[in-house]
Amino acid sequence: MTKKLWFQVGVGILLAILIIKYFMEISFIFAPVIIIIKAIILPLLLGGVLYYMTEPIQRFLENRKVPRWGSILIILAGLVVVLGIFISIIGPHVTKQVNNLVENAPTLSKKFDEVKSMFGELEDNLPPSLQGSIDSATNSIQKIAVNFGKWVVQFLQSFFQAIFLLVLVPFFFIFMLKDHEKFAPNIYNLFSGERREWVRKTLGDIDNVLRSYIQGQFLISAILASLILIGYMFLKLEYALLLAIFALFMNLVPFIGPWIAVTPALIIAYIQEPKLVIGVAIVTLIAQQIDSNLITPNVMGKSLDIHPLTVITIILAAGNIAGFVGIIVGVPVYAVLKVIVQNVYEQRRKIKQAATKNV
Numbered sequence: 001m002t003k004k005l006w007f008q009v010g011v012g013i014l015l016a017i018l019i020i021k022y023f024m025e026i027s028f029i030f031a032p033v034i035i036i037i038k039a040i041i042l043p044l045l046l047g048g049v050l051y052y053m054t055e056p057i058q059r060f061l062e063n064r065k066v067p068r069w070g071s072i073l074i075i076l077a078g079l080v081v082v083l084g085i086f087i088s089i090i091g092p093h094v095t096k097q098v099n100n101l102v103e104n105a106p107t108l109s110k111k112f113d114e115v116k117s118m119f120g121e122l123e124d125n126l127p128p129s130l131q132g133s134i135d136s137a138t139n140s141i142q143k144i145a146v147n148f149g150k151w152v153v154q155f156l157q158s159f160f161q162a163i164f165l166l167v168l169v170p171f172f173f174i175f176m177l178k179d180h181e182k183f184a185p186n187i188y189n190l191f192s193g194e195r196r197e198w199v200r201k202t203l204g205d206i207d208n209v210l211r212s213y214i215q216g217q218f219l220i221s222a223i224l225a226s227l228i229l230i231g232y233m234f235l236k237l238e239y240a241l242l243l244a245i246f247a248l249f250m251n252l253v254p255f256i257g258p259w260i261a262v263t264p265a266l267i268i269a270y271i272q273e274p275k276l277v278i279g280v281a282i283v284t285l286i287a288q289q290i291d292s293n294l295i296t297p298n299v300m301g302k303s304l305d306i307h308p309l310t311v312i313t314i315i316l317a318a319g320n321i322a323g324f325v326g327i328i329v330g331v332p333v334y335a336v337l338k339v340i341v342q343n344v345y346e347q348r349r350k351i352k353q354a355a356t357k358n359v
Contacts, residue, residue, distance in 0.1 A: 047172025222252035231283030
C-alpha cells in the first residue's frame with residue numbers, strides 16, 4: 001500500500017499541513033526573514049516582468065551581433081525614451097482629467113445619489129419576493145466592491161511603503177538581462193542523470209509559461225485599452241483617457257478584470273447622459289468579442305490551458321489571501337505549480353513504464 005500513489009500523496013499533504021501548522025506557531029522566529037522577503041518581492045516581480053517584456057528585443061539585437069552589454073544599454077535607453085514620450089504626451093491629458101474629476105466630484109456624487117434614490121423608488125413598487133432577490137444581489141455586489149476596495153487600498157499602501165525600494169528594480173532587471181542563461185544551469189547542474197534532465201525540462205517549461213503569460217497578457221491588455229479608448233472618445237465620454245488607463249491595468253486580471261474596468265465607465269456614462277450607457281456597453285462587448293475571438297487565441301493560444309472557472313476561483317482565493325497583488329500573481333503562480341505537477345506525473349509514469357519493461 002505504501003507504494004500506491006494515492007497513499008504517498010496523502011502522506012505528503014498531511015506532512016505539508018503539519019509543517020505549516022508548526023511553522024505558524026514559531027513564525028515569530030522568522031519575522032526578520034519575512035520582512036526582508038516582503039521588501040524585495042515587489043522589486044523582484046517588477047524586474048521579472050520588465051525582463052520578460054524586453055527579452056525578445058534583447059534576443060533580436062544579439063542575433064544581429066550586438067554584444068550583451070550593448071543590448072542592455074539599448075533596452076534601458078529605449079525604456080527611458082518611451083517613458084519620457086508617454087509622460088510628455090499622456091501626462092498633461094491625465095492631469096487635466098484628474099483635476100476635472102476632482103472638481104466635479106461633488107456634482108457626480110449628488111447625481112449618483114439621485115440615481116440611487118430613483119432605483120429605490122422603483123424597488124418599492126416591486127413584489128416582495130423580487131425585492132428580496134434584488135436586496136440579496138445588492139448585498140453581494142456591495143461585499144465584492146468592499147473587498148475589491150480593500151484590495152486596492154492594500155495594494156496602494158504596499159506600493160507607497162515600498163516605493164523607496166524600487167531603486168532595486170533596475171538592478172534585478174539588469175542582472176536578469178545579463179545573466180538569465182546562467183540561472184537554470186546553476187540549478188540543474190546540482191543534479192545528475194535523469195533527474196538532471198527532468199529539472200532542466202521543468203525549468204524550461206516554467207520559463208515558457210511565464211514568458212507566454214506575461215508577454216501575452218500585457219499585449220492583450222494594451223490592445224484592449226486602445227480599443228476602449230477609441231470607443232470612449234468616439235462616444236465623447238468624459239474622462240475617457242482615465243477610464244482607458246484604468247482598463248489597461250484591470251485587463252491584466254484574467255476574465256473578471258474587464259468587467260471591473262467597465263463599471264466606473266457605466267456609472268460616468270449614466271451620470272453624463274443615460275443613453276451613453278448603451279454605447280459603453282456596445283464598446284465593451286465589441287472589444288471583448290475581438291479579444292476572445294481574435295486577440296487572445298493568436299497571442300496566448302493554449303499556453304496556459306486553464307479552465308475559466310479555475311481562473312475565477314484562483315483569483316478570488318488569491319485576492320482573499322494576498323490582496324490585489326494576489327489577484328495579479330495568482331494565475332501565473334498556479335500555472336507554474338501546474339507545470340511542476342505535470343512534469344512530476346510524467347516522470348513517475350516513465351519510471352513505472354521502465355520498471356514494467358524490466359519485469
